[in-house]
Amino acid sequence: MRKRGFVLLWLAGIALATLGLRACTAGIAQQNLNGIGEVTSVVDGARPGEVVVHTHTRGYARDLAWVVTDDGNVTSMEGDGAEAPGGPQAQGCAGDACYRAAGDALRVEGSGDGGRTWATAWQVTGPAYENLVRTYPKLGDPAEHLASRSVVVHTVAGGHVVYVANGRDGLLRRDPGGAWRRIGSPDSGEGCCFLDPVPRLATDPPPPDPAPYVAGFVALGVLAAGAVASARRRSWHPLALVAVAALAALGGCVAYLGAGMPDVGMFPGLMYGAPLVLGALAGGAVLAAAFVRRAAPARPSGADVDVPGPEAGLARLGGGEGGGGPA
Structure with missing residues (x-):
């Protein structure tokens, strides 16, 4: 239960951060236009x-x-x-x-x-x-x-x-x-x-937009980190897989917003967006690997379990076979 709560807390935090980043990005763009002479x-x-x-x-x-x-x-x-x-x-x-x-x-x-x-x-x-x-x-x-x-x-x-x-x-x-x-x-x-710069006219051809490709790259990177961790630990727990998929989607959203950061004054948006993209990739990969638990060792079946008999108990008390019991 604690593991599930940890996963949900991280995912909720990243989702809220993504929504905040989206609002911040839109606010910067509007502020830029409002401040133009x-x-x-x-x-x-x-x-x-x-x-x-x-x-x-x-x-x-x-x-x-x-x-x-x-x-x-x-x-x-x-x-x-x-x-x-x-x-x-x-x-x-x-x-x-x-x-x-x-x-x-x-x-x-x-x-x-x-x-x-x-x-x-x-x-x-x-x-x-x-x-x-x-x-x-x-x-x-x-x-x-x-x-x-x-x-x-x-x-x-x-x-x-x-x-x-x-x-x-x-x-x-x-x-x-x-x-x-x-x-x-x-x-x-x-x-x-x-x-x-001025806003693009609706009649202008759309400029090349790297944001979808950056978002896809980050999402695939997070998924790959989760898949490698699952394969190495031989753990394919459904909750962990869902968490990794959700984390990949949220990481892709953060990367998409980071790749589309507007300029702030004379400073290009890339200066602010690049750390967001790198953080989404590195942080998402680390969290994806952390969400995957190592598989518990298989328990032997009841037929294969050795139940120690009374002789074994006496041997332990006596220090083992020939183990120096009382003369």
Whole structure:
């Protein structure tokens, strides 16, 4: 009974830890999105090849201005005074290539004839846009906080680059080859600056996800540890086998959550998730082996039992055969 209670206690503890980890993972992801700065505008930098990005973040005493280069790197958070006069513009051109922000939607229009005719160059609409509205916490009016507001267009080697302020969705960048990419919002940390990633659009192809493979590997590792222990100890107790299977499932869940840990600030989720995966594998294997009891030695049947007779008892009392009894 004590063995069963030990097994159930361990399994219940691991299950509660898994549920807590799941809630923690979801909370970190929401907190990350809640703390991302809203890109309110982009402005030409005072120096060539630079764009000044203005952001607003809840809880900050003041708005911040960041310097982003034409190649997409955030280089400084000292953008105040580093911008060209004129303020944010809803339209910008590089020769005959012009772009303008919609102002009330995630949409950028482009023109190849200097602005005489326009067509949609990039946009997020329909279910993909609605999913973004649901994803960003405390968004407010989407037409104001999830919309393309201002643009900067720079001529570079091989073509031109475009930066668009997309509110809570951060920065949108068009590279010289014509590819548009949502690159996120500037943020600070060790090493100065980086870009917070944006949520994946519902229309984007799903990225490679190693979490199911990691979970399967850990679950198989725990099962293998239990099977080896059972084979070596010649013990196949049903309770132990059920406990090992449950432990493998819980270890796989912990590994799945660890492999999918979100980033925390500039630190990658792998930094936090890798110890969880290794702990699930090593701890699960140790516990699986501990749950398997060594088989009790077989008791001889009644027909094979030697029942000592009175002579044996007398011999023991007398010290054995010829064992120096009284003269």
